[in-house]
Amino acid sequence: MMVRPNSCDIFCAVVDNYGDIGVCWRLARQLANEQGLQVRMWVDDLRSFGKLCPELDEELAEQLCRGVEVHHWGDELTVVEPADLVIGAFACEVPKSYAEAMALRQPKSVWLNLEYLSAEDWVEGCHQLPSPHPTLPLSKYFFFPGFTEKTGGLLLEHDLLVRRDVFQSDAAAQLTYWQSLGVPSRVEGELRVSLFGYENEAMQALLSEWEQGSYPVTCLLPEGRALPQVAAHFGVTSGKAGEVWQRGNLRVHVLPFVEQEQYDLLLWACDINFVRGEDSCVRAQWAGRPFIWQIYPQHDGVHLEKLEALRRLYTAGLQDEMAQAVQNMWWSWNGGQGVATAWRDFIAQREDLARHGAGWAQQLSRNSLALNLLDFFRRTE
């Protein structure tokens, strides 16, 4: 019996955006660099991956990148010896020949599907359930990340919170960071906000609120899907990294899309973070600052249930006024009404929310996804 896996294969089919590859890349590096596993990633789209990892060569079929073997997963996968631990990310199917090789292997690989993150109640009941393969003597297990003890937990690098604390208590390091972005020092009463999101009906109203507000707002806007709307607000047809727009009390700095570690610094340095999807939402929680989540929209509206599930969990035990402020702000940012009022109420709770955010991150940090995966392997193998 193997106590620990020596090797791991991660299969990632990129749907769109950066969440799928972002999560897989983070997990791969943690297993390789913190846990010492030999990790191979099989990725069908190296272009999105290249945005997160600039040194990746998109033309190469195979390369070693930050301790991880990265393979371009084309139409054919030359049969390889399956790893001890095999992870299909987000319901992506492993190739048939690979599944057959897993079934023949002695001992068999431990095979699991890493699911999307959700705070909904049903997740606890489905975490770790097996699903027998229809034809092969092999089971795949569902592994659900999550926010409670009975789920698979969240991805967290072993030293992240320590590095965050050092950065957040070091004014000189923060100044150097802002200078590296070309952002001037803070002025009295200024609020710094990062804004990573999708297209949003509430965008114009929020930008106007900031512009006409009573205190200066500096908005750090990574290049991407939210950029055209913000550019349009300033009468610009297309914006790019490096541009700065100012009107009233609002100044926007357009930032380049940077590698994941650099994005963490932005979240740690800002007072409030607007995040989206899955992985940036988790990173904002590790930052410990108040955050506003724009969930990845689904046609049938089920995303709003997911939104509310995390909102409930995150605000459980908070005073009514605070919980309500978070709810109104998150809902108005996800298709609801009244974003300007919601923003004012949210900001009024800012200091208490920051205190809550720090405790929330601490509480979540007790449940590490990478360690849970290894523990699951030990019990299943």
Ligand code: TRH
């Ligand atoms: O890009 P996303 O919208 O991805 C989404 C979600 O994961 C969603 O759940 C999924 O169903 C859909 O894709 C297909 O948002 P997310 O998850 O926050 O991923 C963004 C990644 O990009 C995350 O790893 C953080 C990273 N990032 C950087 O590395 N640099 C940057 O400058 C920025 C802004 C983000």
